[in-house]
Amino acid sequence: MANVTLRNVHKTYTGGFEAIKGVNVDVGDGQFCVLVGPSGCGKSTLLRMVAGLETVTGGEIDIGGKVVNQVEPADRDIAMVFQNYALYPHMSVYNNMAYGLRNRGMKEAEIKTRVEEAARVLELSAMLERKPRQLSGGQRQRVAMGRAIVRQPKVFLFDEPLSNLDAKLRISMRVEIRKLQRRLNVTSIYVTHDQLEAMTLADILVVMNGGQVEQIGNPLAIYQKPATTFVASFIGAPPMNLMSTRADEIKSQLGGRAGEAGILGIRPEDLVITNETPSGGVALSLTVDAIERVGAETFVYGSRAPDAQRVAATPGELPPGEVIVRIPGTEAPAIGAKIRVAAISNKLHLFSGDGRTRIEA
Amino acid sequence: MQKQAIFKSKLLPYALVAPQLAIVLIFFYWPALQAVIQSFLLQDAFGLSVSFVWFDNYVELFSEPAYFETVVRTFIFSFAIAASSLSVALLLAVMADKPLRGGAVYRTLLIWPYAVAPPVVGVLWVFMLHPSLGVLSRYLRAAGIEWNPLLDGDQAATLVILAAAWKQISYNFLFFLAGLAAIPKSVLEAAAIDGARPMRRFWTVTFPLLSPTIFFLLVVNIVYAFFDTFGIIDTMTRGGPGKSTETLVYKVYNDGLIGGNLGSSAAQSVILMIMVIVLTGIQFRFVERKVTY
Numbered sequence: 001m002a003n004v005t006l007r008n009v010h011k012t013y014t015g016g017f018e019a020i021k022g023v024n025v026d027v028g029d030g031q032f033c034v035l036v037g038p039s040g041c042g043k044s045t046l047l048r049m050v051a052g053l054e055t056v057t058g059g060e061i062d063i064g065g066k067v068v069n070q071v072e073p074a075d076r077d078i079a080m081v082f083q084n085y086a087l088y089p090h091m092s093v094y095n096n097m098a099y100g101l102r103n104r105g106m107k108e109a110e111i112k113t114r115v116e117e118a119a120r121v122l123e124l125s126a127m128l129e130r131k132p133r134q135l136s137g138g139q140r141q142r143v144a145m146g147r148a149i150v151r152q153p154k155v156f157l158f159d160e161p162l163s164n165l166d167a168k169l170r171i172s173m174r175v176e177i178r179k180l181q182r183r184l185n186v187t188s189i190y191v192t193h194d195q196l197e198a199m200t201l202a203d204i205l206v207v208m209n210g211g212q213v214e215q216i217g218n219p220l221a222i223y224q225k226p227a228t229t230f231v232a233s234f235i236g237a238p239p240m241n242l243m244s245t246r247a248d249e250i251k252s253q254l255g256g257r258a259g260e261a262g263i264l265g266i267r268p269e270d271l272v273i274t275n276e277t278p279s280g281g282v283a284l285s286l287t288v289d290a291i292e293r294v295g296a297e298t299f300v301y302g303s304r305a306p307d308a309q310r311v312a313a314t315p316g317e318l319p320p321g322e323v324i325v326r327i328p329g330t331e332a333p334a335i336g337a338k339i340r341v342a343a344i345s346n347k348l349h350l351f352s353g354d355g356r357t358r359i360e361a
Numbered sequence: 362m363q364k365q366a367i368f369k370s371k372l373l374p375y376a377l378v379a380p381q382l383a384i385v386l387i388f389f390y391w392p393a394l395q396a397v398i399q400s401f402l403l404q405d406a407f408g409l410s411v412s413f414v415w416f417d418n419y420v421e422l423f424s425e426p427a428y429f430e431t432v433v434r435t436f437i438f439s440f441a442i443a444a445s446s447l448s449v450a451l452l453l454a455v456m457a458d459k460p461l462r463g464g465a466v467y468r469t470l471l472i473w474p475y476a477v478a479p480p481v482v483g484v485l486w487v488f489m490l491h492p493s494l495g496v497l498s499r500y501l502r503a504a505g506i507e508w509n510p511l512l513d514g515d516q517a518a519t520l521v522i523l524a525a526a527w528k529q530i531s532y533n534f535l536f537f538l539a540g541l542a543a544i545p546k547s548v549l550e551a552a553a554i555d556g557a558r559p560m561r562r563f564w565t566v567t568f569p570l571l572s573p574t575i576f577f578l579l580v581v582n583i584v585y586a587f588f589d590t591f592g593i594i595d596t597m598t599r600g601g602p603g604k605s606t607e608t609l610v611y612k613v614y615n616d617g618l619i620g621g622n623l624g625s626s627a628a629q630s631v632i633l634m635i636m637v638i639v640l641t642g643i644q645f646r647f648v649e650r651k652v653t654y
Contacts (some may be wrong), residue, residue: 053550074556086547090569099565100555147555 002077002154002187003029004050010058011045011211013354019045021211030185032178034219036198037208038234043191044159046208047092050189051080051157064154071139074103080157082165085140087132087147093119094128097146105309111150116353118146121180138169145177149184149188156181158190162197174200195235199223200302207231229355238299238324240349249305253282255348262353268299268326270347273339280345286323298332302326302339365425393634399627418628427604428612430630435608437521442590443582446526447575450533455563457534458541468538475531479589483596486524510598514605515597522608524588524597534580540574541567573647580644584637609633 011020019042027033035043048054050061051115052073060067068076079100087096097115119125122142132140133236141161148156161177162170180202181188192198198205198219206231214234215227226232226240233239245251250264264282277283286302304321304333325341333339350359368374392528457468488538489497492509501508510517544567552562591610594600600607600615607615609629617626628654 025634051550051554053553058478073550074558080551080554082547082551084545084547086545086551088548088552088566090572099552099557103556103561147551151555 001280003027004033004155004187004189005062006046006050006059007062008059009046009049009056009061011042011049011054012057014268017210020049023130023211023213025204025206025210025213025216027187027189030187031203032181032188032190032201033206034190034192034198034202035206035208036192036195036234037214039193041189041208042211043193043208047157047159047189048189050122051078052076062087077154078157079151079153080156080159080242081144081148081161083160085132085144085164085202086121087140089132092129093124093135093143093146094129096132096143097150100147102153114150114152115146118150120148121149130269136167138173141165141173145180149180152186156188158188160192161190162344163192163194170197177201189205195237199235205235209234225358226265226349227358229263229265229351232349232351236267238268238326240267241271241323242351242355243323244320247304249284253277257350260352261350261359263351263355265349265351266343266347267349270343271323271325271341272343273300273327273333274342275340276342278342278344281343283342284323286325286339286341287334288333288339289322291331291332291335293312293332295330296328298327298330300327300332300339302341315344368427396627396630396634400631402627403624414624418624422625422628422632430604431607431609431612434518434604437527438518438590438608439583439586441522442526442529442586443579445522446529446582447533447578448524450530450578451537451571451575453530454534454537454541455567459539461631471534472531474528475535476530479528479592480596482524482528483593486520486527487597492518512602514602517602517606521590521594521597525586525593528593529582529585533582536574536578537571540571544570576647577644580640587633587636 004025006023006025009020009023010018012018023046035046037043042154045054049056050063052068052071056069061069063076063078088099094115097118098111101111101114111205115128116125122145124139124142124146127135127139130144135143140265141164145159158177162173165173174197177190190201192201200219204216205222206216207214207222210229215222215231219235222231223235226235229242233242242263243250245254245261245264254261254264266282267360271284274283284304286300286304288300288302290301292299292301302323302325304323306321323341351357352359400418401413401415402411403417404411453471457464457471461467474482487495489495490501490508490510492498492511498508507513508516510520548570549562549566552566557565587608589612590608590609594608594611595614596604598606599612610633613626613629613633616622616629620626
């Protein structure tokens, strides 16, 4: 059992590319920490640095109160689950799990007990003699998990372990991983680009972008109070609507609050189709462009007046002037209809003009 | 799904494969057939009469102790050449597989010797190790070794094995490099996290995963040592001193073209032919299984 602490961690490759630009994270004993971000944000690099597969060029990585920067992966007492599972193709399932224990000189009887226990938990008991190529994707995934848990390490590391599975299996494995981690109570660091996986698994969520941490915290707290426009648009699907406060329609409604704020964000589910303007809230006029019905809810894609479309909010995933509204049920306005939507005042998110700072009202 | 080309004329497909078939028939099957026929014939010393003698040539060959000495010698040569060139090539490939500055140059240089023709390889090594001219011979003598492959059969054999193995290293290196590149990096990383030190990682993960490559190369190297070393032996030692570097292939040439005993020479080549067929058969069986681990 151990804490994992990253202190001002840097990674610069030979050639000068800076992959990690000073990361501070503190994962408490038994906590499940998820690193999430778009591809190329450095999350996998950071995980591999914790594993010891990449060198640390600045700062400290601390596992269980010991700085491990110079410690070999084998001696860090960690176990890792790889994206492609990285099973030993020439070994049986049993030997795949036993390999790490044999390398550490454990007695065969003890190895047998541990492997059989792990196989029972992961429902692999019937497949111990098979080779990895005779297993399905989900089974291989479980063998990779088994290889990690038999070692009873201080820390589990997961590098996008579910991204090679089909959607249905991914959801059930996600639940399994969480249950297993709770039961074993082992500190875990999990890398994913899937924000839904991140939200559902994490005790602590670390949102990364461009080699830096954008925000750290409880997943729901991050969802409710994103610190930057990047977090606002990355966490949550569909993403938060971001709009420039320079547009006349918004400037007039925000009044004094628009002062230092350059960007206004409203989550699609916080917008309601109504003709009233809530006091302190914001109302928008939209022309409906497209409708997506997914059963329980409907997404309305609308565009704002041409005046607003000229003023783009910085790094948003939405084209300027486009607004997504999420409404329950299947009732939706017709395409081409003019509608008015509004959000109440405590559902508004205000950010500085560069999107880097959240402004509390 | 089977892809099948549709030809309007029945003759066209045959016409298209005809040139290839002609080459195979004229240059491979015809001489092979000649050898088989020849091996059943006996010619008198002046070449005036030929008589059909059934298996007499074979019987005589097998009753000759010198032939068995050559068989044993050929096997020793083959295994020595295969073992030394495979192990050196593997060592070089493992070292070249690491990300190095100028790695591409290093790898290219290691592949070069493959472009050198066997007789040239022979000449190269003869010059380096010639008892009176050789550069390396000087150092050997300085080290107190009585070096004279022109007189000492074991030294001549060593020399041939060295040259033949050296030539084959590049080929093996290339395949090992490809084999190493095919091993997923994450598997080795997983082994590192699983507590395996580099040497143990090599023997428990890398080596078993390379086993299909190793097996393939072993067969290729033995075939090479059996047949393609002719040029090297011919330029270096001509089978001598005595018979100390005469392999089966060289004996075919010696007995047939130099000694004029065409019947025995043909019988020997038929036996060699059977050996190649067996080796190729083994190789196909294993290669078709694809994964041998």
